[in-house]
Amino acid sequence: MLDYRNPFIVSSPVPLERFIGRKRDVKAILDRLAGPAPDSTAVSGEVRIGKTSLLHYISSPKTAEKWELSPEKCTCIFVDSQTIAPFSPMGFWHYVLKSLAARKVHDTGYISSLLKEDDVGGFELGELFDRIAGDGKLVVLLLDEFEHIVEHVNSDDPQFLYRLRALINRPAHGLALVLASRKPLTELCQNMRFVGSPFYASFALLSLGPFSWEEANKLIDVYTQGTGVVFSDRDKEFAYEISKGHPHWLQKVCFRLFQRHVEKMKVRSESE
Ligand SMILES: Nc1ncnc2c1ncn2[C@@H]1O[C@H](COP(=O)(O)OP(=O)(O)OP(=O)(O)O)[C@@H](O)[C@H]1O
Ligand SMILES: [Mg+2]
Incomplete structure (x- = not known):
């Protein structure tokens, strides 16, 4: 049976099995996380370029396992910063602590005791991530x-960023970060007054661009497989030309092309 449901995804981040391309970016991020001293990355890219899809893909145990970051060793916690609204450092750390407790990353009794405190300070957080590292784990x-967080940080005294940076730079390395924002982290932080080394200096910067021609072709082939609809070379060239390889626009153009193909097929079958 042919499946004429449109396979192209035009609004939400793509699920794991529909994630196409970005091999170099995935490798760059996971190579850094899997190293002896896990390194953090700040991803940037224009609207709808695929930042959230990439973060979801990285956080899947199936992906991380290939880098020997098994779920027993590595716990990825995806946080849409807008969830913590209104943003406050304490709201943020409570969210993280609750996520760690829910995943049983460390002694839940210890985490619960931290959650009872109104102010979880730098010492307690440092201690927690050192203990996690001591268990042979990485969070x-x-x-x-991330711009949502930066927006709420005091630019004259960015204490929240100091604390984050101090935690990823601890010698035990129990915590690493992957940030995503539309603007590059350097630009986001340009009006911040850092005393000492700037926050962004602790990150590898990665800019997400459009899909290559090969990635776009792969997307079309994978998505149309088993649907009974075949995109011609001309269709593929048209889709790439219009979208310029931008993943969201590529999916949108392909969505329309797919609809047109199905309509034509229906008209043909009715006239037979
Ligand atoms: N790796 C991918 N494989 C297939 N499609 C993708 C991929 N990445 C992005 N897309 C397409 O682009 C759209 C936007 O992706 P996503 O929501 O991840 O982008 P974003 O950069 O997080 O957007 P925003 O700037 O709004 O937060 C998805 O709905 C999907 O159509
Ligand atoms: Mg997004």
Whole structure:
């Protein structure tokens, strides 16, 4: 039976099995996390370029396992920064602590005791991530929409960023970060007054661009497989030309092309 449901995804981040391309970016991020001293990355890219899809893909145990970051060793916690609204450092750390407790990353009794405190300070957090590292584990926080956090940080005294940076730079390395924002982290932080080394200096910067021609072709082939609809070379060239390889626009153009193909097929079958 042919499946004429449109396979192209035009609004939400793509699920794991529909994630196409980005091999170099995935490798760059996971190579850094899997190293002897896990390194953090700040991803940037224009609207709808695929930042959230990439963070979801990275945070899947199936992906991380290939880098020997098994779920027993590495816990990825995806946080859409807009979830913590209104943003406050304490709201943020409580969210993280609750996520760690829910995943049983460390002694839940210890985490619960921290949750009871109104103010979880730098000492307690440092201690917690050192203990996690001591268990042979790593926590990776994937913070999407990071601009939402930066917006709420005092630019004359960015204490929240100091604390984050201090935690990823601890010698035990129990915590690493993957940030995503539309603007590059350097630009986001340009009006911040840092005393000492700037926050962004602790990150590898990665800019997401459009899909290559090969990636776009792969997307079309994978998505149309088993649907009974075949995109011609001309269709593929048209879709790439219009979208310029931008994943969202590529999916949108292909969605329309797919609809047109199905309509034509229906008309043909009715006239037979
Ligand atoms: N790796 C991918 N494989 C297939 N499609 C993708 C991929 N990445 C992005 N897309 C397409 O682009 C759209 C936007 O992706 P996503 O929501 O991840 O982008 P974003 O950069 O997080 O957007 P925003 O700037 O709004 O937060 C998805 O709905 C999907 O159509
Ligand atoms: Mg997004």
